[in-house]
Amino acid sequence: MIFQPYPFLLVFYLSSILTGCTAYYAWTRRTVRGARTFSILMALLTWWTFFYACEISFRDPSLHLLFLSLEYLGIPWISGAMVVTALELIGHENALTRRILTVIFVIPAIIFVSFFTDGYLHLFYQQVHFQVVNDLTVMVITPGLMYRVLNLANISSIIFCFIVIIREYLHTPRVFRSQLLLCIASLIIAFIGVLMYYLGPRIYPDFDISPIAISLVGAIMLTAIFRFRFFDLIHIPYHNIFENLQEGIIVLDTKNRVIELNRMAVDLLQAGPGDLRGATLPAADTILKEELGDLAGDQYVQKTVTIGKGINRSFFFVEMYPVTNSAGHIQSRMIIIRDITENTKVHLALGEAGKKLNLLNSITRHDILNQVAIIAGYAEVMHLPPENQKESDHLKLISHAAITVKNLIQFTATYQDLGVSDPVWLSVRNVVHKAYRTLHPPFPISLQIDTNLVVFADLLLEKVFFNLMDNSLRHGGHITRISVSSEETADGIILVYEDDGCGVEQELKERIFKQGFGKNTGYGLYLVSEILSITAISIRETGTPGCGVRFEMQIPRDGGRLTETEKGDREQPA
Incomplete structure (x- = not known):
């Protein structure tokens, strides 16, 4: 085993070290999309460059042939690994089905077999011999058919990777472009x-400049990894996000033809086999077949679609967003479908349970109030003459307790409805008028309404104004005027x-909204605060x-709006 000083020998070993380091780091990040196959590609390049360096390091022809055979355990697979790596890096890993992978690796497999059967078929090399040039033992080959196929496969794979990465570069956000530029530089x-x-001239017949190029590729990819966070900050293509949305x-064109849809849409539409792309949505047998009239307009639409009957009903929340160009003309319509079956069934079940509980509460409350009325009535009848003052005081306490229990139970009747219904837009004018008429004040009071506000609030908003008016009558002394107005501020609208x-009193302003505080039931203003x-x-x-x-109700910016249809008016004293 005699060593020979082949030119650039250290560069070839350095190339294997650089690509080996790149392969190792990529393998440590193998859970990231594309990192595993990139690591395998770098490992194949490492294998090739290392054993090529070993091949040209010794004079013995048998060692040349041994190391050449070791090289070709990896060389045929490099072209296929490049194609797979490029497809994964740009987010098309789902396209790599078993059939596609078979197509990609069938030629590398044939090249692999032809090399190791060359002694019998002579498809890879037509002739191999050795000669001494400048005191170096070099191998001279005459290429065969499969050797040329290998060359074509390598060039084609590089061109393919270059095209797909350039295409991805043009559509990727700026932050990821530096990574792709380095990939493009490596391919060049x-x-x-x-x-x-x-095609170029060679120093020796078996001199291969490719490992030198690969050393530069390794250096560039290490720069991409450590300088530009390759396999750390990874771009997720929009089509991957689109396909994996829940x-x-x-997407429909202006003629209601399906031009794009994701996998979840295919499942939710229940359209059966076949691709809906290109089909007119009204003609397709889907859950939206009867709803297209509402979804084909120029304005945003949302609706709930119910399919089936009884326990087999399914519920879908459907939205349509018109997509316009810079001139405001509709280019397409985007429909979003969500399966809300489980949530809707739970909501309906809770509604039914709430109705039954409310019925039970109403029956129980009615029975308790009847018994409280009996207690209060008998306590009133049993009031004793003044000489039995102690017993009379005890009966008064019983009567007072019965009245308190009655008030508490009546409060629960209102509180159980709190938040049961969805909030709606309510006219403050109409609500205040209704509360005033329900109040029946015992003395004349002027009601002035100086607002045309419509507010998004619970249906119990009337109870808010009823309690405020009742509070004025009970604790305001001899009042003669009640007014309701509104003021616009930077934070929204204040209803006054x-x-x-x-x-x-000043020291009571913060306490009057607390539960149980007050001279009557202690729940009036607390209930007002809870409803709002x-x-x-x-x-x-x-x-x-x-x-x-002066009670100020601060309404959020999107919770109220002033209309011009109504003017302030006055309710005459009752």
């Missing part, structure tokens, strides 16, 4: 190395309730003691 260098080996996405009573909070409306008292109350 590899392509030049292959061409120079096949909502069904359908005022009276001309005695107001609220359902739609994120806050309330505070800002009036001046002795000059009447």
Whole structure:
């Protein structure tokens, strides 16, 4: 085993080290898309360059042939590994089915077999012999058919990878372009190395410049890994995101033909076998067949679609977004479908359970109130003459307790409906008028409404104003005026309730909204605060003691709107 000083020998060994390091790092990141096959590709290049360096390091022809055979355990598979790596890097790993992989690797497999059967078939080399040039033992070959197929496969794979990565580069965000530029540079260098080996002049008959090109590729890819976070910050192509969304996405052209849809849309549409792309949606037998009239307009639409009957019903939430160009003309329509069957069934089941519980509460509350009425009635009848004052006081306490229990139970009747219905848009004017008429004040009160506000609130908003008016009557002294108005601010709209009573003492302003605080039931203003909070409306008292109350309700920016259809009006004193 005699060593020979072949030119660039150290460069060839360095090339194997660089590609080996790249292969190792990529393998440590093998859970990242494309890293595993890239690591295998780099390992194949490492295998080739290392054993090529070994091949030209010794004078013994038998060692040349041994190391050449070891090289070709990896060389035929490099072209296929390049194609697979490129497809995975650009996010098309789902296209790599068993059939496609067979097509990609059938030629490498044939090349592999032809090399190791060359002693019998002579398809790879027509002739192999050795000669001494400048005191170096070199191998001289006469290429056969499969050797030329190998050359063509390597060049074709590089061109294919170059095209797909250039295409990805043009559509990828800027932050990922540096990574792809380095991949493109690597492919260009590899392509030049292959061409120079096949077409350019050589120092010796068996001199292969490709490992030198591969050393540059290894250096570039290490730069991509450590400088530009290759396999760390990885681009996820939009089509991968589109295909893996949990909502069904359908894109229609202006003639309602399906031009794109994802896998979830195929499942949700229940269209049966066949590709819907190119089909007109009205003609396709899908869950949207009866709904297209609503989804073919120029405005955003949302609706719930129910399929089936009874326990087999399915529910889908469908939205349509028109997609317009810069001139405002519709180019396409995007339909989003969500399967809300489970959520809807749970909601319906909870609704049914709530109805049964409310019925039970109503029956129980009715029975308790009947018994409380009996207690209060008998306590009133049993009031004793003044000489039995102690016993009379005890009966008064019983009557007071019975009235308190009655008030508490009546409060639960209101509170159990809190938040049961979805919030809706309500006219403040109509709600205030209805609350005023329900109140029946015992003395004349002027009601002034100076707002045309429509507010998004719970249906119990009427109870808010009823309780505020009831609070004015009970605690405001002899009031003569109640007013409701609104003010626009930077944070939204303030809805204001005022009276001309005695107001609220300064130290009580924060406490009046707490549960149980007050001279009556202690739940009126607490209930007001709870009802308003359902739609994120806050309330505070800002009036001046002795000059009447001023309750300010802060409505979020998107929770109220002023209309021009109504003007302020006045309810005459009752």
